[in-house]
Amino acid sequence: MPYIDPSSVIEKLEIMGAKKILLQLPDGLKPHVFQYFSKLSERFSVIVSSQPFYGACDIGNMEVYSGVDCIVQLGHSAIPNIGYPKPVIFEEYRYSPASLPEPELFEPIRERGFRRIGLLASVQYLDFLPGVREVLEKSGFATAIGNPDSRMRHPGQVLGCNFSAAHSISGEVDCFLIISTGRFHSIGVQLSTDLDTFLLDVNEMKLHSMSGEKERFLRSRYAVLSRARDAKKFCVVMDTKIGQKRTSLANLIAGKVKEMGGQAVMVSADDIRPSDFENMQCDAVVFTGCPRVPIDDWEKFSMPIMTPPEFLQIYGFKQQSGYVMDEIVTVD
Numbered sequence: 001m002p003y004i005d006p007s008s009v010i011e012k013l014e015i016m017g018a019k020k021i022l023l024q025l026p027d028g029l030k031p032h033v034f035q036y037f038s039k040l041s042e043r044f045s046v047i048v049s050s051q052p053f054y055g056a057c058d059i060g061n062m063e064v065y066s067g068v069d070c071i072v073q074l075g076h077s078a079i080p081n082i083g084y085p086k087p088v089i090f091e092e093y094r095y096s097p098a099s100l101p102e103p104e105l106f107e108p109i110r111e112r113g114f115r116r117i118g119l120l121a122s123v124q125y126l127d128f129l130p131g132v133r134e135v136l137e138k139s140g141f142a143t144a145i146g147n148p149d150s151r152m153r154h155p156g157q158v159l160g161c162n163f164s165a166a167h168s169i170s171g172e173v174d175c176f177l178i179i180s181t182g183r184f185h186s187i188g189v190q191l192s193t194d195l196d197t198f199l200l201d202v203n204e205m206k207l208h209s210m211s212g213e214k215e216r217f218l219r220s221r222y223a224v225l226s227r228a229r230d231a232k233k234f235c236v237v238m239d240t241k242i243g244q245k246r247t248s249l250a251n252l253i254a255g256k257v258k259e260m261g262g263q264a265v266m267v268s269a270d271d272i273r274p275s276d277f278e279n280m281q282c283d284a285v286v287f288t289g290c291p292r293v294p295i296d297d298w299e300k301f302s303m304p305i306m307t308p309p310e311f312l313q314i315y316g317f318k319q320q321s322g323y324v325m326d327e328i329v330t331v332d
């Protein structure tokens with residue numbers, strides 16, 4: 001297990017004069033907690049949050065963070081356009097595999113006739129991106145790295161809720177290559193740019209084309225959405241997490257439900273539980289928080305759960321030629 005050096009965080013906390021710290025670690029970094037906690041608690045009073053969280057969009061409950069001077073969140077990159085109510089130190093975790101991929105790995109991209117590749121990565125693999133770029137350019141590909149909007153910090157970065165770095169160069173490239181492990185980001189880029197997208201899975205050091213995955217994804221989504229066509233009673237959920245709160249979007253959706261003669265209940269939630277919606281006996285849920293929730297967790301719900309763009313599409317409020325991924329640019 002690689003060592004995560006807390007010295008730069010300690011230095012920042014000392015400059016800040018912080019005394020009480022809330023430490024947040026995503027599940028993947030929780031094995032580091034004893035080592036990290038003991039270093040930090042030599043100088044500060046530290047409490048570890050056991051709440052699950054998946055991004056810099058979530059700094060936990062106000063009841064917990066109101067009593068500390070600073071939050072230290074490991075693993076994620078700050079979301080610059082969020083006004084955090086407490087000082088937060090985001091300590092990014094970067095990982096690069098020991099060796100670069102062999103040039104032959106990218107031959108399937110050449111065989112498809114693509115020459116210009118847009119490069120993207122999840123934050124933890126951004127340091128691996130220049131090496132991959134060099135391999136590609138030495139093999140005769142042209143590469144480009146796009147700039148994100150104000151929800152992300154780094155060129156080429158991709159989040160499950162924001163593909164802006166891809167949009168910024170989609171007119172200049174033939175396809176995208178994403179360095180990551182999970183498939184959600186790659187399918188998101190493929191669907192939102194309509195360009196072929198390849199995933200370089202760094203765990204397996206394998207290349208996966210997303211074009212087949214896209215079809216499977218769409219079949220699965222439209223099967224869920226078809227069950228919502230006759231829905232009358234909707235729960236419109238506004239997530240209270242600081243980086244997911246889209247109140248005005250939730251209000252807009254509720255207004256549209258009324259326009260179509262349905263009933264909408266506005267629900268505020270931090271952690272949504274399928275049983276709540278079963279008890280409310282709604283026909284469908286529109287979720288305005290993290291776009292991954294309706295997509296990744298739909299099987300946990302007995303009623304269809306959808307994203308705002310899905311709602312707007314299936315009830316005819318927005319004419320669009322294809323499926324639109326939900327992306328978050330700003331929050332309320």
Ligand code: SF4
Nearest residue numbers: 054055057160161290
């Ligand atoms: S909203 Fe979802 S995808 Fe976006 S940063 Fe938060 S957890 Fe990640």
